[in-house]
Amino acid sequence: MRGLTEKQKRILQLISEHIDTCGFPPTYQQMCDQLGFSSKNAIKKHIDALVAKGYLEKDSSPRGMRIVDPAYQPASLNESAVPLIGHVAAGFPILAEENVERYVPVPRHLITSEGRYFALRVRGDSMINAGIFENDLVIVKAANVAGHNDIVVALLGDEVTVKRLIVEPPLTYLKAENPAYQDIIPQESWTIQGKVVGLVRETMN
């Protein structure tokens, strides 16, 4: 993977931009028009050079190209998106479409193999000692069980809460990471919804 000429860089950038804008790579003709060329062959030669140098992969059908170099990657392919659960409507399962506010990108290696994931906006400051602040988004792997000391998302009645799970047989309870809060030893039935595997903070003020 050696150096690129200026024109070749321009081509890569053009492809990347087009994918960002339209969701798919451009045709040779479109790139011609955009660069003011009048022959598709100018493009083809650059593309061939890029393939030869390993920056691009091609399959010879229309728009059939894929950028290899991560520096020019449009936006994704090493990443994935998980649904951000907004207000949880009572009665609905937590992952129901009705609850999805938007989607949050996360590094793909957080999303190991299969398993459903979601994001949740944190309310309150009960976990500040674990570095989880109000309005942070926690990335959660859906699960019904979890281990000792895992940070989990639990459902108590209608309320969704993020706490540390403490397993000290015969006792299992939820612990806040903030001395101002007491442990929660639920009387009513409660369920684990998932395990926190990551965090995204979008506001720094």
Place this chain on the structure above:
Amino acid sequence: MRGLTEKQKRILQLISEHIDTCGFPPTYQQMCDQLGFSSKNAIKKHIDALVAKGYLEKDSSPRGMRIVDPAYQPASLNESAVPLIGHVAAGFPILAEENVERYVPVPRHLITSEGRYFALRVRGDSMINAGIFENDLVIVKAANVAGHNDIVVALLGDEVTVKRLIVEPPLTYLKAENPAYQDIIPQESWTIQGKVVGLVRETMN
């Protein structure tokens, strides 16, 4: 934008998966093969229905489709990737290609218009009271100046550090968010490299 039939959902999902895998949408023929159909028209009708319902946009050239519904958005288009700066080689500008370790996806709305951004892995626990832990990735907007109370990335000699910027004329200094650390009132020359605008935590242990 009304309800979809099961088959139509399947089609949307198929397109999304293909984009994830290959970087561009499939052709009608490819979708046929994958679903075991023997006529491209089956696909075309579903696609037309999806367009009519507003879930898809089409331009009548090969692979020319774009998913509108965010729930089926492949992985990107609402997100962007910023370079993760690994070890900073002395002498190199911080954003030099040599320093890039990999790319980190972040929500696009963090990346306002133009301006260069990067990510940095946090070393040490000097900012724990701001909820910034060791090994967290801070998302940084490159800048040479910053305001009072901003969390900034500063370069002191060869060392890159994350601290809160305190502007109390005539004094300007860096403050750690951890009582165990003292304020840094640099004698030598130092520069602001950028302002922290977000945070990503990939490890929760």
Place this chain on the structure above:
DNA sequence: ACAAAAAGTGTACGAGCGTACACGGGATTA
């Protein structure tokens, strides 16, 4: 029970796309 919508097959066609080949010009190097 009847009509309408959804789902799928088969054939044929025209246009757009990638490709191949021949050609010209400028810049750098031996």
Place this chain on the structure above:
DNA sequence: TAATCCCGTGTACGCTCGTACACTTTTTGT
């Protein structure tokens, strides 16, 4: 001066893709 890249033009060709039309079957709704 010749050789070699890099860059662009022009023409022609064949294949693939999206599209249109006719027809069948199953599911849904009133």
